[in-house]
Amino acid sequence: MGPVSEPTRPRRRGRLARSAAAFAVLLGLASYVAVHQLTGSTGAPRCSVGSGDNRYEFTPEQASNAATISAVGTTRGLPERAVTIALATALQESALRNIEHGDRDSLGLFQQRPSQGWGTAAQIMDPVYSSGKFYEGLEKVPGYSRLPLTVAAQKVQRSGFPQAYAKHEPDAALLSAALTGRSPAALTCTTSEVKGRPGDPEQLRRELVRAFGEKAAPEAVTGGPSAGRSASEPPVLVVPVRTATGAGSAPGAGSDERRGWELAQWSVARADELRITEVSFGDRVWRAGEADGGWSKSSGAGAVGGASVRVRLAQ
Structure with missing residues (x-):
């Protein structure tokens, strides 16, 4: 009969292996949390x-x-x-x-x-x-x-x-x-942080016109490095809220408020691709830097009104 301690050795080795694996997992998790806390990263961009x-x-x-x-x-x-x-x-x-x-x-x-x-x-x-x-x-x-x-x-x-x-x-x-703008501030998104990749006002204009027609062409662009604009300020496009009604439009589909939210949430949905950092409509604002990607009350409530949607691009 062999030594009494022999049958316990495989179990001890198994426990040691499991403990080592668990420690490695915890170490990896701790490193992941530490890196994200230091860099401020919120993970892969998501929408909801x-x-x-x-x-x-x-x-x-x-x-x-x-x-x-x-x-x-x-x-x-x-x-x-x-x-x-x-x-x-x-x-x-x-x-x-x-x-x-x-x-x-x-x-x-x-x-x-x-x-x-x-x-x-x-x-x-x-x-x-x-x-x-x-x-x-x-x-x-x-x-x-x-x-x-x-x-x-x-x-x-x-x-x-x-x-x-x-x-x-x-x-x-x-x-x-x-x-379609029926549910205001319902779509939220986080975006990826890509430094050195500014937004292009002309690209945003083209995309708006392709999707919504000439009525959605921005009325004004402020900021940005273009001639006559301050290079220290990121470009901001002012998108007019002009209702688009048709024979098949649902009741309320042509209201200014609904049209504004349609344009605003289109902008948020396309923010990661077009390098949009902020969207404002009425008294609500969406900012790319917010961890939850949601809408909040604007500090300048009422300044934008229902006449336009303001879209700020990355610089």
Whole structure:
């Protein structure tokens, strides 16, 4: 019979190994916390709409694409229901990512196929174009706003899995309520901190006009290094709130306040891509530096009013 202590050695070695592993995990966690406290980093940028159990979280890339889909729909004079259908479709088809692959020759946000007459590959990879083509198909569906979402989406997409659209309706409804301006200050985002990458006022202007038309062209630009402006101040664009109504617009869709929130939350959704650091409308302000990416009361409450949205860019 061997020594009594022999059977206990494997267990002791196992306990030592587990203790060492646990210590390594704790050390790694402590290092992670210390680095983030020292650098002020808040982790990967994220966006969200809703609250509690009725909440949808997504990436800035997804937010940017969702904002484009919504803007193209409202600019066509379509109701919020149309935007919800489009967003649910894109959530199912691409998870709101502008992807260059898919089943057979499917591409982009809506997985549209060049071989089926949706356009060229380059056109389909343009979110503004692909969104417009989806709405063009949706407008041909009689009474689409009264149909179940899966039925309306399927009549446009002709998918092999038509029932899959239904599971995205709650998230799409949250997104459309915020991005069409019906739910004020509902969309929040944090952004990545990239030093030395300033925002471009001309790029922001182009994107606004592409999504909303010439009515959304900024009225003024202050600050920035351009001629006649102070190089010490970051550029600020003043975006006019001009209502865009259409035959299909939902009740209240043409109000100045709703239009202002549509423009403001579009700006937040695209903040990471366009290097937007601050958005102000009415008495609320969103700042990229806030840890929760949320909206707060503006210190200059009422200064902006309902006439314009102010967008500040990184310098």
